[in-house]
Amino acid sequence: MSKNNSYRILNTRLPRVDAIDKVTGKAIYTDDMSFPGMLHGAILHSPLAHAKILNIDTSRAERLPGVKAVVTYKEAGTRPYGVSPARYDETIFCHDKVRYTGDEIAAVAAVDKDTALEAVNLIKVDFEELPILLDGLHAMDEGQPQLHERYKNNICAKVNWHFGDIEQGRKDSHIIRTDHITSKMQDAAFLEPQSVVAEVDSHGNLTMWSSTQAPHYVQRTLAMALNMPLHKVRVIKPAVGGGFGPKASCSTVELATCLLALKTGKPVKTTFDREQVFLHSRARHQFFHTMTTGVKKDGTLSFLEHHCIMDGGAYSSFGIAAVYYAGSLLGGPYRLKNMKYDGYRVVTNKPACGAQRGHGAVIARATFEVQLDRIAEELGMDPIELRLKNVMEAGETTCNELYVSSFGMKEALEAVRDSAAWKKKRTLAGKTRGTGKGIGAACGFFVSGAGYPIYRSKTYHCTVVTKVDEVGGGVTVTSGAADIGQGSDTVLAMITAEELGLNLDDVKVVSGDSSLSVDLGAYSSRTTLMTGHACKDAARDIKRQILEVIGGKLNIPPEKLDLKDGKVVGINNDIDFSALREEYLQEHKGFTDLPDGPELTFREASRIAFLEIGSVVGTGSYRPPKLGGSFKGATVGTSPAFGCSAQVAEVSVDLETGEVTVDNITGAHDCGFAINRTQVEGQMQGSMMMGMGEALMEQIIYNDKGRIMNANLAEYKIPTSLDVPHLDAIIVESNEPHGPYGAKEVGEGAIMPVIPSILNAIYDATGVRIDELPVTPERIIEALKKKRENK
Numbered sequence: 001m002s003k004n005n006s007y008r009i010l011n012t013r014l015p016r017v018d019a020i021d022k023v024t025g026k027a028i029y030t031d032d033m034s035f036p037g038m039l040h041g042a043i044l045h046s047p048l049a050h051a052k053i054l055n056i057d058t059s060r061a062e063r064l065p066g067v068k069a070v071v072t073y074k075e076a077g078t079r080p081y082g083v084s085p086a087r088y089d090e091t092i093f094c095h096d097k098v099r100y101t102g103d104e105i106a107a108v109a110a111v112d113k114d115t116a117l118e119a120v121n122l123i124k125v126d127f128e129e130l131p132i133l134l135d136g137l138h139a140m141d142e143g144q145p146q147l148h149e150r151y152k153n154n155i156c157a158k159v160n161w162h163f164g165d166i167e168q169g170r171k172d173s174h175i176i177r178t179d180h181i182t183s184k185m186q187d188a189a190f191l192e193p194q195s196v197v198a199e200v201d202s203h204g205n206l207t208m209w210s211s212t213q214a215p216h217y218v219q220r221t222l223a224m225a226l227n228m229p230l231h232k233v234r235v236i237k238p239a240v241g242g243g244f245g246p247k248a249s250c251s252t253v254e255l256a257t258c259l260l261a262l263k264t265g266k267p268v269k270t271t272f273d274r275e276q277v278f279l280h281s282r283a284r285h286q287f288f289h290t291m292t293t294g295v296k297k298d299g300t301l302s303f304l305e306h307h308c309i310m311d312g313g314a315y316s317s318f319g320i321a322a323v324y325y326a327g328s329l330l331g332g333p334y335r336l337k338n339m340k341y342d343g344y345r346v347v348t349n350k351p352a353c354g355a356q357r358g359h360g361a362v363i364a365r366a367t368f369e370v371q372l373d374r375i376a377e378e379l380g381m382d383p384i385e386l387r388l389k390n391v392m393e394a395g396e397t398t399c400n401e402l403y404v405s406s407f408g409m410k411e412a413l414e415a416v417r418d419s420a421a422w423k424k425k426r427t428l429a430g431k432t433r434g435t436g437k438g439i440g441a442a443c444g445f446f447v448s449g450a451g452y453p454i455y456r457s458k459t460y461h462c463t464v465v466t467k468v469d470e471v472g473g474g475v476t477v478t479s480g481a482a483d484i485g486q487g488s489d490t491v492l493a494m495i496t497a498e499e500l501g502l503n504l505d506d507v508k509v510v511s512g513d514s515s516l517s518v519d520l521g522a523y524s525s526r527t528t529l530m531t532g533h534a535c536k537d538a539a540r541d542i543k544r545q546i547l548e549v550i551g552g553k554l555n556i557p558p559e560k561l562d563l564k565d566g567k568v569v570g571i572n573n574d575i576d577f578s579a580l581r582e583e584y585l586q587e588h589k590g591f592t593d594l595p596d597g598p599e600l601t602f603r604e605a606s607r608i609a610f611l612e613i614g615s616v617v618g619t620g621s622y623r624p625p626k627l628g629g630s631f632k633g634a635t636v637g638t639s640p641a642f643g644c645s646a647q648v649a650e651v652s653v654d655l656e657t658g659e660v661t662v663d664n665i666t667g668a669h670d671c672g673f674a675i676n677r678t679q680v681e682g683q684m685q686g687s688m689m690m691g692m693g694e695a696l697m698e699q700i701i702y703n704d705k706g707r708i709m710n711a712n713l714a715e716y717k718i719p720t721s722l723d724v725p726h727l728d729a730i731i732v733e734s735n736e737p738h739g740p741y742g743a744k745e746v747g748e749g750a751i752m753p754v755i756p757s758i759l760n761a762i763y764d765a766t767g768v769r770i771d772e773l774p775v776t777p778e779r780i781i782e783a784l785k786k787k788r789e790n791k
Contacts, residue, residue, distance in 0.1 A: 004673070004733075008565070009498040010741060013678040016490045017509060018239070018483070027239040030195035030211045031271045038197070039068055041257050041270030042116035044106040044123050045279060046098035049134075049349040049706030050145065051127035053097055053105070060122040061108060066115040069263045070123070072106045076259055081225040083217075083249045083354070085455055087156065087316035089148060092225060092255045097130065099147050099314035100349050101707045102279030107256035109268050132349045132706055136311025137182075137288050139346035147314060147347045156312060157320040157345040159327055159633055163399040164338030169303025173294030175378050180291075181367040183773040184699035185311070186284035187277070188356055189718045192241025194280065195271040196254050198261035206262065207234045210254055213243040213482050214521025217454065219514040221250035222258055237512030243484040244690075245355040246282040248523045249317060253280070278700065278711035282354030285322060285345075286311035287363040293371055299379055299386045303338035306330060308364065310345045310353075317354040319345040321454075321636055325360030328637030330368055331398030332445040333409045333644045334390040339399050349706045355523060357690060358446065358751045363773070369442035369756030373763070382426065383760070384417050384441050387646075391443075394734065401629030404642050406744070408670030408734035409443065412646040415668040415730045416441065420648040434767035436653050440760025444645040444752020448672075448736070448745035449526030451627035451638030460621040462531045463517040466496060466538040468546075468616040472607030475500065475542065479511045480519030481531045486747050487679040488527040492535045494675055495740065499539035501563035502602060525745035528675060529641060530622045532740040537620030545616050549609040550600065553580060567599035574598070580608060625738075640738040643749035645669040647688075649757040653765040655784065658777030660696055660762060666728040667753070672736035672744035684729040684750045691754025693719045697774050 004011040021027040058070045073095035080088040094105050106123050110116035131145040138144065139154040147154055170176065197209045206228060212218050215235040223230045240247070257270045272280065288309040294302040308326050312319040327341035358365075376383040392398070394407040417423070425439050453459055465478045477496050483489040489509040496507045510516065519531060543563055550568055551558035560571050568577070577600035584604045588594055595601045609616050627638035650664040665688045674680040697717040701709045710716045735742035755773070763769050768783035 007498060009494050009504065010675055011673065011677060014494065014504055014676060016487050016679070017493050017504065018489060029192060029239045029241060030197060030209050033197050033209060033238065033269070035197070035199060035267035038267040038269055039109040039111060039260070039264060040113040040116045041260050041268050042108050042113065042120045043104050043253065043256060043270070044120045046094065046101060046103040046105055048098060048127055048129060049101045049132045050130040051098050052130060053094060054126040054128055056106065057124040058106065060124070061119040064115065064119045064122060066111040067108060067119045068111070068266065069109040069260050070106060070119065071256065071259050071263060075263065079225055079227070081221050081250070082316050083318050083454060084316065084320045087320050089150070090315050092252060092259065100351050101705070102351055103314065104252040104256065107260060109260040109264055134348055134350065134702060134706055136286055136346055136348050137309055139311070139348055140344065147349065151347055154346045155344055156316050156347050157323050159323055159341060159343040161327060161341045161400065161631065166303050166305060166338050166340045169294055169338035172296060173302040174297040175375055176292065176294040177371065177375060177378070178290065178292040179367065179371045179374065181289050181363065181370065181771050181773065183287045183363045185286045185350065185353060186356070186694055186698045187281065187700060187716055188242070188244040188246045188283045189713065189716065190242030190244055193272040193274060193277045194247065194251060194253055196257040197267060197269045198258040199267040200261050200265060205232050205234065206258055207236065208254060208258055209236045209238055211240045211247060212237050213248040213484050213523060215482060215512055215514040216480055216518060216520055218250045218254060222255065225255055226258060226262070235514040237482050240484040243522060244357045245359065245523065247484070248355055248521060249282060251280055274713060275711040278708050279351055281313065281351035282317050284356040285353040289364055289367040291367050291371055293375065295375055295379070299381050299389050301334055301336050301390050304330060304336055305340045308343040310343070311348050311350070312345050313350040313352040314347055315352040317352045318359065319353065322355065322360030324633055324636035326364045328400055328402070329361040329445055330364060331400040331402050332404060332642060333392055333407070333443055334387070335392055335396070337399055350702065357687070358748045359524065361446065362751060362755065365444055365752045366755040366759065369753065370759050373440065373760045384413055384422060387443055388413055400637070401634060402637060402642065405738055406641065406672055406734040406736040407644060408732040409644040409646070412644060412668035412670055412732045413443065415732060416646045416648045416666045419728060419730060420666040422648060425650070433764055436655050436765050438653065438761040438763065438765025439648060439650045440757045440764055441646070441648045442753035442756035442760060444749055446643050446745060446749030446752055447524055447637065447639035448529045448641040448643055448739065449624070449639055450524040451624050451640065452635045453520055460518055460623045461526070462519040462534045463619065463621045464531065464534040464538040465517055466542055466618045468542060468606045468610065470610050470615060472610065473603035474506045474508065475502070476508045476510060477535060477538070478516040479509070479531060479535070480514055480517045481511050481527050482519070482522040483511055484522050486522065486683065487676065488522065488531065490679065491528055491532060491675050495532055495535045496539045499536060500543055500602065501565055501567065503566065525643070525747045525749060528743050529739045529745065532675070532743060533622040534620035536740045538618040541618030541620065542616055545613065545618070546605050546609045549612045550580070550605050563602060566602045568602070568605045569599060580604065584608065641672065641736045641744040643670055643745040645750050645753055647753035647757040649761045651758065651761040651765055653762060653780065655766065658780035660775065660780070662692055662725040662758060664726045666730070667750060668730035668732050669746055669750045670732040670734050671746040672739045673733050673742035674731050675741070675743050677731060680731055680746050681729040683746045685727045687750035688727050688754055689719050689724060691751045692758060695755040695758045695773065695775060697776070699774055
């Protein structure tokens with residue numbers, strides 16, 4: 001869809017504000033940082049998946065020349081921490097037992113990295129091995145090893161929801177079918193490993209630089225776990241080389257590095273190697289989904305019954321939210337009156353899983369969308385027509401009480417159907433199914449920011465402070481928002497420039513610092529809607545102050561003035577600004593770039609405002625309205641707005657080798673309003689490639705001792721530039737009433753339809769269904785073999 005021409009800055013394709021720094025190598029990442037006298041940290045990880053700790057001997061490490069500190073649970077304490085206060089189950093270092101291969105036992109600070117690593121190897125730990133639990137599907141069975149005393153039958157969290165009348169839905173159904181899909185744990189595969197630098201000043205103030213997504217939450221966890229006042233802890237996010245969710249919570253490397261800095265009084269840096277990234281994980285859970293769905297003769301959905309087990313590894317992390325999201329986000333985008341969900345998040349002796357793009361809902365969506373295709377086949381109905389028959393519209397509420405205030409689902413489906421020439425290709429494919437060429441469709445549904453913070457609080461979700469340069473001319477936007485590569489700094493700059501009538505180069509954004517303002521972080525696709533609101537309000541606050549001063553001096557009501565194209569203009573008639581300009585010119589004698597046009601420039605107006613009222617500072621804040629339903633757990637899945645997406649994938653499958661080539665992906669996403677059209681398309685394309693990797697190749701492989709066998713980017717397969725198909729990203733704009741200028745999410749929702757559209761296309765190409773992810777060539781060949789044997 002075309003650009004909205006009512007805006008000068010918004011809805012355009014302006015370059016990102018950080019583009020030049022990133023492509024020229026000027027951007028500073030955490031591992032680029034260095035301080036005088038800086039020490040280097042290293043962490044001792046458990047070699048065993050499950051064992052009691054009998055003794056830890058650090059004496060040899062402490063005696064090694066160059067070692068400045070060795071810390072274990074004795075120095076760190078055993079205060080529990082985690083993501084959700086209801087599930088604090090981690091300590092900085094293990095003290096009673098280890099629960100996965102890689103669990104953290106101790107840390108060292110030394111004069112260089114090699115010495116720190118040598119010292120770690122000198123720490124002697126005596127273990128008593130315990131039985132290992134690696135099978136998440138059977139983790140709840142009687143007799144299985146118990147990882148935590150508090151989690152009976154290894155159930156970390158469970159959800160049991162029942163909306164509507166399932167039995168009546170069964171009676172109303174013409175077709176009822178049950179399907180299963182399982183997946184494997186996956187890694188986010190961001191290019192920049194976690195890296196941390198911590199320093200303590202002479203007043204005991206702790207500053208930590210980290211490749212994090214959530215400075216605010218990390219600040220809180222550091223203060224709590226290290227027993228420090230919140231105001232004495234500052235978290236700064238430098239440039240970040242990708243996050244995708246696993247960097248959204250506080251990690252042991254952050255806590256250990258800060259502890260080492262506190263103990264030594266020196267700056268300390270610790271950077272993970274790639275194996276440690278895998279060991280820390282906090283990435284995609286393993287899912288075991290079973291869904292039973294009923295439809296009427298005309299294709300109307302009657303009910304959904306959903307059972308899910310999630311293998312979340314050794315600790316809770318974001319698991320309690322993930323198990324809720326896996327069920328709640330199936331309430332849309334289709335009209336579904338009757339839904340039952342039983343979800344169980346279990347612990348096993350593997351690295352802990354957390355929140356990865358599409359938090360908790362990606363594999364559930366894949367299962368449901370694949371099942372809809374199977375139902376369409378049984379009904380003899382076009383899969384897109386089945387979806388169009390059931391899609392919700394703006395103003396409707398799901399059975400689990402999620403209100404959709406804007407909703408371009410129908411428009412997105414029609415866009416991909418028409419753009420991908422669905423009807424022509426589908427007709428041909430239907431006649432030639434199983435010949436190696438296939439096409440598939442799917443939809444998605446996701447939040448535009450979580451409705452509530454992780455901890456119980458009435459806190460604002462974000463605040464923004466924007467200050468006009470006191471010399472006049474430019475503005476600086478300060479925010480705690482975390483730009484992790486998604487482009488939120490550019491969004492804030494564009495909003496500010498639009499509101500104040502400035503060029504983008506006149507707006508500076510300083511962000512990612514917990515001392516600047518409150519911002520809950522880059523997760524749940526929240527920043528554009530939430531921080532965008534606060535940024536807009538801050539800019540309008542500045543605009544009001546400047547126009548009040550100028551209007552007062554000219555005896556003109558400020559509402560008769562506006563800021564456009566870097567100037568103050570009269571809304572209805574020309575204004576003589578010459579008297580005001582004289583004051584500015586007198587102050588700037590000798591300058592050669594003085595304004596001489598008939599309009600008063602923003603540079604002049606902002607300087608005059610400063611001379612009149614002092615510093616011109618605008619503030620904005622955002623907190624969602626009261627959200628949530630009337631049932632237990634209703635707050636999870638709530639959001640001020642919901643995004644939706646549709647996708648068509650076209651594939652070729654070599655029926656001899658099982659190799660899948662994705663030829664084309666056409667996706668349409670309802671982002672409400674595109675602040676920056678290129679960035680919206682970039683987020684969609686990134687989701688397409690990430691989803692394609694998860695569908696076809698990504699899986700963490702464990703041996704029978706719980707050790708990861710492919711903890712590197714050579715053996716953990718992800719798509720490369722050679723695998724990228726033709727990607728067509730279609731922007732749908734539904735004008736979200738609760739979003740700034742009508743904008744809402746695109747960062748995560750666009751991944752939802754990727755996996756199922758590819759799975760449905762593979763079935764079209766091969767005539768076989770694959771119910772285990774990733775869809776490797778071996779699984780396709782095995783399925784084709786079984787099909788031939790059954791014939």
